[in-house]
Every structure is written in structure tokens, then in C-alpha cells.
Amino acid sequence: MNNIERVAHITSSKIYLLCQTSTRDKKSPITGNKWSAGALTYFEEKRIERKLGKCLDLGGYSRPSSWGTFLEMVVFNHLGLEYKIESKDTTEHPDEEFKNIWSGSRDLIVPGVKIGEIKCYQLKKFAQYTDALTIPITKTFTMAHKIQNLKDNFSDEYWQMVSNAILNEVNIAEAISFCPYESELEGIRELAENYDGDDQWQFKWIAMEKAENLALLKDGGHYQNLNMFEFEVPKEDIEFLTERVRLAKKEIII
Known part of the structure; x- marks a missing residue:
């Protein structure tokens, strides 16, 4: 995973680390600013990447992650x-201030309108995330409440969307959760069997795997296979995240 546009960059998938705060935050040995332990570890890794000129994260493989990646195409x-x-595709921040420091890869884009992030989790987390995306908006549970609930309980996913909206210069984000129905498995197996991309080795197992070993929904059950929640990214969160990256830049470029 040595995409030059990600080497020593703060990326959307890990940017939530910059937003974590608690009473156990520690002072940075570089700037004296307080950060979570996870953020300080992340900054150290980015400083090392700058010296090496390559990413430390070489990517990992597991069947659950392979299943989720393949389902994004579905x-x-x-x-x-x-x-x-x-x-x-990796997008860098358009402003010179953040060149070579802030980038990310969105799953989907409607150019000039919105970005979308697809999550194809295993069953428990699919249910939890989908519940958050599908809570109905009422007079007492407003859009602002729904966004805050997502931010509080799924901060990784939320700040990834905020980051990618900023990078792509749009103010609309769409959270998408997906888990296929049992009736879709035959078609998914056929797609996996016929897939001929460079990374085909990751997906061939899907064509032969038993249904009981895969994250599938019962047809006609409580959950829909595809769930979508579109929202306007709050201006204050755009400003907050931009300032956090501005501070983080001082930890990485020394």
C-alpha cells in the first residue's frame, strides 16, 4: 500500500484519531499539545514514513475484510x-497549506454534489450501524440529533465522511450500509468466480464458501440489505477537523 499520495499523510480512514479527546490525553513531546494515545502513536508512524518515503501499513488480508471489499462492487x-x-483513487486536500499532509479515498462520488462511504460489516456491526442510519427523524429526534448520534457512536465512520467531503469540496455526505440477502448469494458467487481483476486472488474463495460462513440476511427479515443516510456536513465539524489537521501537521513535519 505504497501509494505516494498516502505516504506520511493523515488519511480519512484514520482521521478520527485526531478527534478523540479524554482526561487521559497526553502532551506531545514535539509541540506540547494534548492528544489521545492513539493520535500520538499515529503521528510517530507518520514521521517514520516521511523518513522512509513509504507507508508502514502494507495492507492486511482476512476473509471478513475481503468479503466487505468485494461487496462494495455489489x-x-x-x-x-x-x-x-x-x-x-486518492484525493489530496486542494489547498496548498495541506498539500502532502492530508488525503483520502472516498468509496463513491456524485461529482460536485456528494461523497458516499460504503460499509459492509459482519452481522453484529452491520445491525448496529444500520440502526444508527435508519433511526427515523421526528419532532423530538431531529436531523441534528441523528448526526450527533452517528458522531458519538460511530466516530471512525463519521469523521471519515467529513474528511472526504472536505477533500472533494462538497458539503453532503452519504453513509451506506450493505449486507446481502441469502437469495443474492448465487449471483455474488458468480461475480466472484468471474472476477478477473489484479486482486482476484482475494475473492475466489467466495465462490465456494458455505452460506452459513458468510454475513447474509434472511430475506423478508427486519433489515433491508441496502441502507442509506444522506446529510449536510455541519460547518462547525468542517472547521473543527480542519483545525485538528492544522495542529497535527506540526507533529508530523518537524
């Missing part, structure tokens, strides 16, 4: 033609 078939899937 989700695209459920969406309208206005969406473009670009999960392998």
Missing part, C-alpha cells in the same frame, strides 16, 4: 448511474 450495482465508484 453495492454499486444497486445504485443509480450518477454515482461513480472510486475507492482506489
Whole structure:
């Protein structure tokens, strides 16, 4: 995973580390600013990457992650033609201040309108995340409450969307959760069997795996296979995250 646009960069997938705060925060040995232990470890890794000129994260493989990655392609078939899937493309921040320091890869984009992030989790987390995305908005549970609930309980996912919205210069984000129905498995197996991309070795197992070993939903059950929540990213969160990256830059470029 040595994409030059990610080497020593703060990336959208890890940017939540910059937003964590607690009474156990520690002072940075570089600036004296307080950060979570996770953020300080992250900054150290980024400083090392700058010296090496390559990413420390070489990528990992597991069947659950492989299943989730493959399903992102399946989700695209459920969406309208206005969406473009670009999960392998990395976007850098457009402003000179953040060049070579802040980048990210969105799963989907409607150019000039919104970004989308697809999560294809195993069953428990799929249920938890989907519950957060599908809470109905009422007079007592407003859009602001729903966004705050997502921020509080799924900060990784939330700040990833905020970051990618900033990087792509849009103010709308769409959170998407997906888990296929049992009835979709035959079609998914066929797609996996016929997939001929460079990373095909990651997905061939899907064509032969038993259904009971895969994250699948019962048809006609409580959950829908595809769930979407679109929201306008709060201006204060854009400003907050931008300032956090501005402070983090001082920890990395020394």
C-alpha cells in the first residue's frame, strides 16, 4: 500500500484519531499539545514514513475484510448511474497549506454534489450501524440529533465522511450500509468466480464458501440489505477537523 499520495499523510480512514479527546490525553513531546494515545502513536508512524518515503501499513488480508471489499462492487450495482465508484483513487486536500499532509479515498462520488462511504460489516456491526442510519427523524429526534448520534457512536465512520467531503469540496455526505440477502448469494458467487481483476486472488474463495460462513440476511427479515443516510456536513465539524489537521501537521513535519 505504497501509494505516494498516502505516504506520511493523515488519511480519512484514520482521521478520527485526531478527534478523540479524554482526561487521559497526553502532551506531545514535539509541540506540547494534548492528544489521545492513539493520535500520538499515529503521528510517530507518520514521521517514520516521511523518513522512509513509504507507508508502514502494507495492507492486511482476512476473509471478513475481503468479503466487505468485494461487496462494495455489489453495492454499486444497486445504485443509480450518477454515482461513480472510486475507492482506489486518492484525493489530496486542494489547498496548498495541506498539500502532502492530508488525503483520502472516498468509496463513491456524485461529482460536485456528494461523497458516499460504503460499509459492509459482519452481522453484529452491520445491525448496529444500520440502526444508527435508519433511526427515523421526528419532532423530538431531529436531523441534528441523528448526526450527533452517528458522531458519538460511530466516530471512525463519521469523521471519515467529513474528511472526504472536505477533500472533494462538497458539503453532503452519504453513509451506506450493505449486507446481502441469502437469495443474492448465487449471483455474488458468480461475480466472484468471474472476477478477473489484479486482486482476484482475494475473492475466489467466495465462490465456494458455505452460506452459513458468510454475513447474509434472511430475506423478508427486519433489515433491508441496502441502507442509506444522506446529510449536510455541519460547518462547525468542517472547521473543527480542519483545525485538528492544522495542529497535527506540526507533529508530523518537524
